[in-house]
Amino acid sequence: MQPETSSSYSPLAQNKGWKVWWKLTRPHTLTAAFVPVLLGTALAIHETTIHFGLFFAMLLASLLIQAATNMFNEYYDYKRGLDNEESVGIGGTIVRDGVKPRTIMQSALGLYGISILIGVYICMQSSWWLAAIGLFCMIIGYLYTGGPLPIAYTPFGEIFAGFFMGMGIILISFYIQVGTVTTTSVLVSVPIFILVGAILLSNNIRDLDGDKEFGRKTLAILLGRKNAIYLLAGMFIVSYAWIFSLMLLGYSSAWLAIVVLSIPKAIKATKGFVGKTVPIQMMPAMKATAQTNTIFGFLLSIGLFLDYFIK
Template identity: 70%
Template sequence: MHTQLHTSSSPIQRNHGWKVWWQLTRPHTLTAAFAPVLLGTALAVEITDLHLGLFIAMLVASLLIQAATNMFNEYYDYKRGLDTDESVGISGAIVRDGLKPGTVLSLALILYGIAMITGVYICAHSSWWLAAIGLVSMAAGYLYTGGPLPIAYTPFGEIVAGFFMGLLIILISFYIQTGTITETSILVSLPSFVLVGAILLANNIRDLDGDRRFGRKTLAILLGRKGAITLLAGMFISSYVWVVVLIFLGVISPWLGLVALSLPKALAAVRGFIRNKNPLQMMPAMKATAQTNTIFGLLLSAGLFIGFFL
């Protein structure tokens, strides 16, 4: 979130090319917004004919909110002194590339505004109650690093991220297609709740020492490095076991067992954190955690589509 090794003593290179603006969105996190929308839509395929316009609108809104949240994170990490030349990660566009803090904040607010316009279309074709839910979700994105007590500074970051970026996106995507929420849609959403939270936990494991110096009280800090890695492994295990149980109980199609193909990424993530203690060396493990969530969600969606059409 806020650490990218940059030890050069030379002046910071000011780069305002499109790549800097693209990196500002933290593109590797955007798949965390795409996979839940696809999964919620895939769950709806057995119940109703899919509305392509609503799917696209939901996808756009989710991506915009995720990108804006990343920009708020960039802005407030800079304002609080967490991002420096010696940081590790993809953040730090302000300190390394010379982007103006006010510009980053303004862009985040503009993306929120576009997401709200998209939300009007979604509500007009489903329910206006979703407007309230959308506003709460946007507030959570802002308050993750903004506000007097940022969620990122507490042990609740994983739960908040998992709920809003995993469970809730899936259920909203399902609801706007079907007009209802089913027990199955909730049960199938739970692993995404866990795995999105795992992305935040992996981030906090990597940043543990730096976060402790800045007074954060993340879950990784409270549990300690070993305990946090153990929890991460448990989150992976519980997600796969949950799918197996649902298949065994006949709640979902055996085709959803395709999620097993994402296991190597989960194993690589845990091994990477166990073997490495340097933040830079832990970057591949953090990336593997995010990839596990994405691939897991895509495979669940594939299993749902295959089970429906076969």
């Protein structure tokens, strides 16, 4: 654990101002929270009239929880010695920009506090059962990198991330509008479950060597780099095949085939990892993986909206 001394920090954070704090939220990861809310609402429009107050409340709460989770990640990676000035990745606000760890932790807890207030409004408009579900999701967000055994250090990180930040948000967004969860809403959420997990897997493929040195037991480490890349490709394939299976089985319309437009990003992401071992060389592949989830989710939502408005 690294001590929090004044000599560890520079005035860079003050000089860069809001840009440092914007980077701290890891903005390109926030689509992992935005897309599920949009998709859950696109599913709900087929069942009921959309309550836009609930939509925007759910969207804001999800973005704040995602940003807070990223801050917890920043804090604990520093405390455990994983981050330094030479680290490659989207973190480094502490080691490179001079923000104090305590400030980051307080900011994360503050975002959680705001999310709870928004959650009260959501519960008042829908169901108080969501209070327990929301609090559980927030605890998982903290335990993802916090606590004695962080989820991110285990082989189960992809499953937890995919379920809570993918399927979970979709189903909650659907439930607060409709008042129930349907078989179709669960089935349509599965590809996002997979693709959000793929984002974490891509991160773990990039950090495989460093994570191994620090004793992590991620799925990428257990499988090995080559097999982890195969798994990533398989996750992309299953996501697209799943949508076409739903179409064939009558659970969705042909409009959802629009997701094929995101296939080039999935191919770029997979190819970007092949033959690479240096973390910075794999950054474009990581970015393409996140973009695949974003574009896939947007297109899936568009397909659902088109199905509703064009009969």
